[in-house]
Amino acid sequence: MRRYLRIISLLLGLGLLLYWAAPSQSKPAALDAIKKRGYLLWGSDAEGGAPYIFPDPKDPSKLIGFEVDIADLIARELGVTAKQSQNAWDSLVPGLQRGDYDIAMNGIEITPQREQEVLFSMPYYIYTEQLVVRKENTVIQTMDDLKGKKVGTLSGTVAQDILTKLGGVDVRIYPGQVQPYEDLAIGRIDAVLLDLPIAAYYGKPNPKLKYAGTPMGEGFYAIAVRKGDADLRKAINEILAKLLKSGELKKIYEKWDLWNEAQEKLYKNIKDSSGYSGLEESKKAPVYTFFPMLLKGAGLTIFISATAMALAITLGLFLTVVRLYSRAPFSNIATAYIEVYRGTPLLIQLYILYYGLPNIGISLSPFVAAFLGLGMNYAAYEAELYRAGISAIPKGQMEAALSLGMTQRMALQRVVLPQAFRIALPGVTNDFIALFKDSSLVSIIAMVELTKTYTILAASTLRFFELGLVVALLYFAMSYPLSLFARSLEEKLKGKRR
Amino acid sequence: MIAVRDLHKAFGEQQLFRGINLKINKGEVVVCIGPSGSGKSTFLRCINGLEYFGKGEILVDSLELHSIKRVRPDKHDLEAIRRIRLKVGMVFQQFNLFPHMTVLENIIEAPMRVLNVSKEAASEQAISLLRRINLESKVSSYPDQLSGGEQQRVAIARALAMKPEAMLFDEPTSSLDPEMVGEVLAVIKGLVNEGMTTIIATHEMGFAREVADRVVVFDKGEIVEIGTPEEIFANPKAERTKTFLSRVLKI
Numbered sequence: 001m002r003r004y005l006r007i008i009s010l011l012l013g014l015g016l017l018l019y020w021a022a023p024s025q026s027k028p029a030a031l032d033a034i035k036k037r038g039y040l041l042w043g044s045d046a047e048g049g050a051p052y053i054f055p056d057p058k059d060p061s062k063l064i065g066f067e068v069d070i071a072d073l074i075a076r077e078l079g080v081t082a083k084q085s086q087n088a089w090d091s092l093v094p095g096l097q098r099g100d101y102d103i104a105m106n107g108i109e110i111t112p113q114r115e116q117e118v119l120f121s122m123p124y125y126i127y128t129e130q131l132v133v134r135k136e137n138t139v140i141q142t143m144d145d146l147k148g149k150k151v152g153t154l155s156g157t158v159a160q161d162i163l164t165k166l167g168g169v170d171v172r173i174y175p176g177q178v179q180p181y182e183d184l185a186i187g188r189i190d191a192v193l194l195d196l197p198i199a200a201y202y203g204k205p206n207p208k209l210k211y212a213g214t215p216m217g218e219g220f221y222a223i224a225v226r227k228g229d230a231d232l233r234k235a236i237n238e239i240l241a242k243l244l245k246s247g248e249l250k251k252i253y254e255k256w257d258l259w260n261e262a263q264e265k266l267y268k269n270i271k272d273s274s275g276y277s278g279l280e281e282s283k284k285a286p287v288y289t290f291f292p293m294l295l296k297g298a299g300l301t302i303f304i305s306a307t308a309m310a311l312a313i314t315l316g317l318f319l320t321v322v323r324l325y326s327r328a329p330f331s332n333i334a335t336a337y338i339e340v341y342r343g344t345p346l347l348i349q350l351y352i353l354y355y356g357l358p359n360i361g362i363s364l365s366p367f368v369a370a371f372l373g374l375g376m377n378y379a380a381y382e383a384e385l386y387r388a389g390i391s392a393i394p395k396g397q398m399e400a401a402l403s404l405g406m407t408q409r410m411a412l413q414r415v416v417l418p419q420a421f422r423i424a425l426p427g428v429t430n431d432f433i434a435l436f437k438d439s440s441l442v443s444i445i446a447m448v449e450l451t452k453t454y455t456i457l458a459a460s461t462l463r464f465f466e467l468g469l470v471v472a473l474l475y476f477a478m479s480y481p482l483s484l485f486a487r488s489l490e491e492k493l494k495g496k497r498r
Numbered sequence: 499m500i501a502v503r504d505l506h507k508a509f510g511e512q513q514l515f516r517g518i519n520l521k522i523n524k525g526e527v528v529v530c531i532g533p534s535g536s537g538k539s540t541f542l543r544c545i546n547g548l549e550y551f552g553k554g555e556i557l558v559d560s561l562e563l564h565s566i567k568r569v570r571p572d573k574h575d576l577e578a579i580r581r582i583r584l585k586v587g588m589v590f591q592q593f594n595l596f597p598h599m600t601v602l603e604n605i606i607e608a609p610m611r612v613l614n615v616s617k618e619a620a621s622e623q624a625i626s627l628l629r630r631i632n633l634e635s636k637v638s639s640y641p642d643q644l645s646g647g648e649q650q651r652v653a654i655a656r657a658l659a660m661k662p663e664a665m666l667f668d669e670p671t672s673s674l675d676p677e678m679v680g681e682v683l684a685v686i687k688g689l690v691n692e693g694m695t696t697i698i699a700t701h702e703m704g705f706a707r708e709v710a711d712r713v714v715v716f717d718k719g720e721i722v723e724i725g726t727p728e729e730i731f732a733n734p735k736a737e738r739t740k741t742f743l744s745r746v747l748k749i
């Protein structure tokens with residue numbers, strides 16, 4: 001057992017080493033708190049992709065995009081620096097409400113529903129919805145032509161609302177903005193309706209696709225702050241107005257090829273746009289440029305897995321002892337814990353821990369939620385392994401220890417548990433391997449571990465295949481030594497009883 | 499030194515003891531015999547607190563163990579049982595050595611943890627005990643490297659390391675190959691000759707006759723007869739004793 005814990009602490013060190021620069025998260029507050037803290041935390045989803053925010057193809061450890069530029073300018077005006085806080089796009093508003101970051105800015109459209117939940121700044125961009133179809137298509141020209149057709153869009157977007165209200169359209173909801181255009185290109189769907197910046201970056205460059213009709217359905221992107229942070233909204237509005245007048249904002253849109261006539265309603269001057277070829281570059285960058293980011297993700301994966309496993313091993317032991325050796329209400333509680341945790345999906349447990357607990361006033365940091373979620377779940381499985389181990393120990397062992405005057409606790413500690421551990425050890429190691437892989441689930445709660453790093457990078461470069469192989473290899477390199485260790489333990493236990 | 503009064507014991511619905519009485523004096527050697535399932539093991543286990551009993555009491559010197567009906571005894575009861583166990587050592591049919599510890603570790607574990615003896619003192623005592631049973635060379639062996647007879651002798655040494663005032667042996671030779679029975683009985687005999695208060699449950703009639711001060715015959719949870727070895731073996735009074743003896747001595 002002791003050797004086992006030593007291996008875990010070794011892994012912990014390794015994980016930390018790889019993840020040398022873990023971004024520190026702290027409680028946001030209003031304007032003063034940001035200034036005192038020295039940086040502005042802005043929530044966004046780098047997996048959402050270009051041109052909003054995505055990893056720089058030349059240096060994937062850096063995030064770029066027009067919203068990164070805007071965030072930097074706002075931070076500059078506030079006298080601080082901007083720090084991105086990663087979260088899934090669907091969860092950006094809940095994350096803002098639970099206080100993970102000061103502002104949320106990631107192509108968030110002003111909708112009546114969202115206005116009930118957050119405060120919006122003045123718009124910083126006027127988006128339109130752009131219909132994209134295959135080159136050879138001539139049938140679809142306007143929205144009315146979409147009836148009876150398969151049309152892709154993103155979940156939770158205004159485009160989705162438009163399509164649903166239109167009626168008679170077979171709406172296909174995608175989680176990311178890459179896949180709808182890919183599916184369109186290979187003919188799985190007939191059209192894609194999404195915000196123009198997305199269409200400009202993901203649809204237009206594809207030689208098989210083209211725009212259909214003119215942009216429609218104007219709407220506004222705005223920066224969201226918490227309901228209580230009116231001072232912050234006021235400051236942001238002042239800054240946006242200033243950037244508007246100085247022309248700095250427009251420069252950003254021109255740089256990203258996002259300037260169009262619609263923006264005139266916000267800005268006076270129009271200039272010619274210069275194209276941006278980020279997507280092309282990232283398609284060419286050699287795969288090793290992504291290694292530093294992937295290794296950092298792997299470090300976090302190891303760190304989360306090792307800490308969660310340490311929790312699972314100790315909490316599992318506690319549960320087993322309470323279940324087998326304590327009085328009625330406590331032993332029942334332990335049994336119930338084990339059954340409930342084994343009988344419900346880990347994903348649901350993670351959601352409840354991270355997004356559910358804030359509803360009752362408990363707000364956990366992403367790491368703590370990941371640690372508790374994985375550790376508490378696996379503790380139930382470890383408890384079952386220990387119980388099997390203990391029931392394999394002859395009753396005479398406990399009786400002999402008791403007859404020597406040992407207390408039950410002493411007998412457990414010195415005689416029964418050490419033997420039970422030896423029996424449980426191969427199973428525990430197998431669970432460790434399983435936990436390693438399950439740790440990819442914590443990517444849903446704003447932890448940028450290996451899997452999340454992969455999906456972010458792949459979404460912006462479209463290199464799902466190459467990067468996928470590299471990531472799979474990394475996971476394998478981490479879990480294979482563990483299974484070797486498990487096998488050698490089993491061999492050893494087969495030979496000897498001690 | 500040990501007194502059992504009106505002991506009642508049931509396993510679920512099945513009543514085994516309906517009021518057993520027995521007094522064992524200091525230095526006395528009592529051998530329990532009787533058919534399989536007659537309650538010899540259960541009797542010894544009650545004295546050592548490994549079985550709870552429904553009614554009656556067990557006294558060891560000034561320590562008293564009263565009827566414990568509860569499935570889970572409270573702290574006070576547990577402490578009483580533990581104090582009795584410190585005075586009365588027990589050796590089991592299945593040896594029950596700790597397989598993950600060496601012979602030495604098996605012997606010094608309880609003195610160190612329970613009596614707070616230093617490791618040096620405990621090891622010294624363990625080695626002198628092992629010398630007495632001729633197993634000095636096995637100090638750092640593990641139980642599965644020993645023969646059954648050797649394991650049982652180590653188990654006896656382990657119990658003796660706690661310096662008990664009395665010893666309980668529950669069929670100490672029943673799991674052994676015949677050629678190993680002698681070496682274990684010799685160790686017990688040595689102990690008895692030193693004046694250890696002893697209760698033995700056994701099927702070795704020859705041995706019973708040799709070491710016993712008194713023989714107690716069990717049958718179906720009752721004591722059917724108590725007497726000196728001569729009285730019991732040469733001149734049994736109870737009918738059930740005669741039936742039992744005629745059956746075992748024939749084989």
Ligand SMILES: Nc1ncnc2c1ncn2[C@@H]1O[C@H](COP(=O)(O)OP(=O)(O)OP(=O)(O)O)[C@@H](O)[C@H]1O
Nearest residue numbers: 509514532533534535536537538539540541669699
């Ligand atoms: N844990 C238990 N649960 C239920 N019944 C039990 C239990 N232990 C013993 N018994 C019953 O109590 C009776 C006495 O058993 P015990 O082991 O004391 O007999 P014994 O005289 O030692 O027999 P043997 O010579 O075979 O060892 C038996 O009928 C047995 O079935």
Ligand SMILES: [Mg+2]
Nearest residue numbers: 538539540669
């Ligand atoms: Mg028996």
